[in-house]
Amino acid sequence: MLRVLAVDDEEPALGSCSTCCAPTPGADRRGRRGRHRALRRIGRALETGPDGDDGIDVVFLDIHMPGLTGLDVARLLAGFARPPHIVFVTAHEGFALQAFDLKAVDYVLKPVRRERLAEAVRRVHELVHATAAPAASEQIPVELGGVTRFVPVDDIAYVEAHGDYARLHTDHGSHLVRIPISTLEERWAARGFVRIHRSHLVALGRIDELRLDAGATSVRIGDTDLAVSRRHARTLRDLLMRRAGG
Numbered sequence: 001m002l003r004v005l006a007v008d009d010e011e012p013a014l015g016s017c018s019t020c021c022a023p024t025p026g027a028d029r030r031g032r033r034g035r036h037r038a039l040r041r042i043g044r045a046l047e048t049g050p051d052g053d054d055g056i057d058v059v060f061l062d063i064h065m066p067g068l069t070g071l072d073v074a075r076l077l078a079g080f081a082r083p084p085h086i087v088f089v090t091a092h093e094g095f096a097l098q099a100f101d102l103k104a105v106d107y108v109l110k111p112v113r114r115e116r117l118a119e120a121v122r123r124v125h126e127l128v129h130a131t132a133a134p135a136a137s138e139q140i141p142v143e144l145g146g147v148t149r150f151v152p153v154d155d156i157a158y159v160e161a162h163g164d165y166a167r168l169h170t171d172h173g174s175h176l177v178r179i180p181i182s183t184l185e186e187r188w189a190a191r192g193f194v195r196i197h198r199s200h201l202v203a204l205g206r207i208d209e210l211r212l213d214a215g216a217t218s219v220r221i222g223d224t225d226l227a228v229s230r231r232h233a234r235t236l237r238d239l240l241m242r243r244a245g246g
Helices: 011-021 035-047 070-078 096-101 114-128 181-187 230-244
Strands: 002-007 027-033 058-061 085-090 106-109 139-144 147-152 156-162 165-170 173-177 193-197 200-203 209-213 216-221 224-228
Touching: 002 114, 058 070, 058 114, 070 085, 070 096, 085 114, 096 106, 096 230, 106 114, 106 181, 139 173, 156 181, 156 224, 181 193, 181 200, 193 224, 193 230, 200 224, 209 230, 216 230, 224 230
Parallel strands: 002 027, 002 058, 058 085, 085 106
Antiparallel strands: 139 147, 156 165, 156 200, 165 173, 193 200, 209 216, 216 224
């Protein structure tokens, strides 16, 4: 059973997360509170060690909180010898790369859907109860001629929208899966995937070039050029510059 703490300075948001988490299989809600009380609570829990009765396995963190942000809290928690897992719960899409750099398990967008929260809990549960064997890359099943193959997410360079389907492009070909690109965007945000257009989701680390031509922005991934919409261009440039700067 996972020991869960939700941290948000807005009481309605805390209530929403707690309400969603309470019936989620595998989750034992240990509390919901603002950031200062949460830090004291987590500190006491971690001092008791992994076998303590009042430990915390995962913290659900909002990002925008006055004073100390959720990202700040996550950085502080990373300094503990046995930090809890982090799941960011936020209404803002623009902090996915920072969340990825902080090794967040997941990045859930508000308003929180119960099934999306259950997916985040499942991921944390797998990490907490994993064996000592090296962790395998996340894989996604694809159907091809009656055969199910498992494609590692790390092999996917970009995703192309096809209505309620998505086409996954790897170095060795492409695969059509019955998952909307919006779902993959949310699910893989913490893995470094970013939306550059309503039709494309790309792995940030697979971008070879960023091009500006007569006001139009595009990226090059291998031999493929993909347009970047004006809505996403500035955010993408900032993410790439921040990534290049370490």
